[in-house]
Amino acid sequence: MDSIAAFFTENSAAIRDSIITFGGILVGLSIVLIVAEKLLINYGICEIDINAQEKVLEVDGGQTLLSALYENKVFIPAACGGQGSCGHCKITVLEGGGPVLPTETPHLGRKEVRAGVRLACQVKVRENILIRVPEELLNVKLFTSTVAGTRSLTYDIKEISFSLIEPAEISHRPGQYVQIQAPSSDGPVFRAYSISSPTYEKNSVELNVRLVPNGIGSTYLHNLEEGDEAIFTGPYGEFRLNEDPSVEIICVGGGCGMAPMKNIIYSIYDQWPDRSCWLFFGCRTTKDVFYLDELNQLSRKHPNFHVVYALSDPLPPGETWDGETGFIHLSADKYLEEGVRRQAFLCGPPPMIEAATRVLKEKGIAPDDIFYDKF
Ligand SMILES: Cc1cc2nc3c(=O)[nH]c(=O)nc-3n(C[C@H](O)[C@H](O)[C@H](O)COP(=O)(O)OP(=O)(O)OC[C@H]3O[C@@H](n4cnc5c(N)ncnc54)[C@H](O)[C@@H]3O)c2cc1C
Ligand code: FES
Numbered sequence: 001m002d003s004i005a006a007f008f009t010e011n012s013a014a015i016r017d018s019i020i021t022f023g024g025i026l027v028g029l030s031i032v033l034i035v036a037e038k039l040l041i042n043y044g045i046c047e048i049d050i051n052a053q054e055k056v057l058e059v060d061g062g063q064t065l066l067s068a069l070y071e072n073k074v075f076i077p078a079a080c081g082g083q084g085s086c087g088h089c090k091i092t093v094l095e096g097g098g099p100v101l102p103t104e105t106p107h108l109g110r111k112e113v114r115a116g117v118r119l120a121c122q123v124k125v126r127e128n129i130l131i132r133v134p135e136e137l138l139n140v141k142l143f144t145s146t147v148a149g150t151r152s153l154t155y156d157i158k159e160i161s162f163s164l165i166e167p168a169e170i171s172h173r174p175g176q177y178v179q180i181q182a183p184s185s186d187g188p189v190f191r192a193y194s195i196s197s198p199t200y201e202k203n204s205v206e207l208n209v210r211l212v213p214n215g216i217g218s219t220y221l222h223n224l225e226e227g228d229e230a231i232f233t234g235p236y237g238e239f240r241l242n243e244d245p246s247v248e249i250i251c252v253g254g255g256c257g258m259a260p261m262k263n264i265i266y267s268i269y270d271q272w273p274d275r276s277c278w279l280f281f282g283c284r285t286t287k288d289v290f291y292l293d294e295l296n297q298l299s300r301k302h303p304n305f306h307v308v309y310a311l312s313d314p315l316p317p318g319e320t321w322d323g324e325t326g327f328i329h330l331s332a333d334k335y336l337e338e339g340v341r342r343q344a345f346l347c348g349p350p351p352m353i354e355a356a357t358r359v360l361k362e363k364g365i366a367p368d369d370i371f372y373d374k375f
Pocket of ligand 1: 079177191192193194195207208209210211212213214215216217218219256257259260373374375
């Protein structure tokens with residue numbers, strides 16, 4: 001053992017140089033292969049058969065399945081814009097997708113791999129390909145709109161309303177989202193934003209957007225002014241509200257995770273004025289509090305609607321706050337009794353979602369009745 005260690009110590013510089021050289025050769029080869037594929041290989045026209053001939057597309061081979069579908073107005077959710085990081089663009093490829101790539105495996109379970117589930121942004125169209133797409137996605141549309149108004153909700157969150165031009169109406173479920181097209185130096189990119197306006201507002205879409213420093217999508221949206229044009233696709237998302245009004249609804253959110261909550265709450269009270277619903281909203285400081293007055297007003301109109309805001313940071317000297325304090329999942333734990341039939345919708349940063357999910361499961365909510373979007 002000692003002689004092996006001595007060998008590595010004496011030759012460490014040579015070993016490091018060999019590793020760097022070998023790595024460099026591998027990277028160089030990959031670049032050559034990518035360029036060669038782009039310039040030399042012509043896959044010609046390939047067919048994409050969707051849902052056993054329900055739709056058959058003829059596309060230029062060599063592009064990703066996601067772009068080929070997008071060009072033909074089949075809009076697959078792609079929150080990361082095709083970078084392979086969000087895992088939202090899953091569809092089933094029955095034939096012609098080639099082997100699953102290492103970039104896909106972190107997002108796919110074993111059962112999904114066996115069933116042919118793939119990331120559309122990673123699969124290249126190199127031959128005729130047979131895919132299955134949920135019917136709902138075939139109804140996703142591309143909308144053109146103009147900005148009807150903007151207002152600051154906090155120092156970093158803006159409410160932005162869009163009037164729809166074409167199509168002039170949107171039909172969405174509470175808690176769904178759209179993908180806004182934003183310009184970037186590499187061409188248009190797409191980012192997901194939850195719809196904060198209720199489902200009965202058919203001619204407009206409202207968003208709550210938090211400004212991410214140097215973020216492409218959020219900066220674009222924060223700079224929009226009244227009258228500017230904007231393009232988005234949608235609606236997307238797996239949130240499904242239980243239509244049985246005796247099922248209590250629990251909403252837990254933080255930051256711009258308010259958007260789908262607001263949509264769900266206003267949509268519920270338009271349809272079921274007496275339905276029981278709790279909103280637990282977590283903020284760090286009073287500077288992060290928004291919509292509290294209008295939600296309190298709604299709760300006076302609908303006594304079964306309960307609003308709980310909690311601040312997680314200590315209150316600075318001189319400031320007053322008559323709401324809850326501490327992390328928001330602790331408020332949910334404090335207020336919710338066990339043994340009630342419930343469905344829950346969670347939106348916010350991953351640690352908040354994980355803590356709230358634990359509490360809600362302890363209160364007896366089945367995992368299938370807990371929906372969440374992490375962002
Ligand atoms: C289903 C879904 C719904 C969403 N709904 C909303 C919504 O209603 N309102 C809303 O504001 N956002 C929402 N998001 C997040 C939104 O899609 C963007 O990810 C976010 O606005 C950042 O995009 P960007 O283009 O501005 O930043 P990018 O250009 O993508 O990123 C710029 C830099 O910021 C970092 N970054 C990216 N996101 C964050 C973040 N959240 N916090 C800190 N750093 C970050 C990146 O690592 C990168 O270094 C949602 C996301 C999903 C998946
Ligand atoms: S678009 Fe995000 S992983 Fe494919």
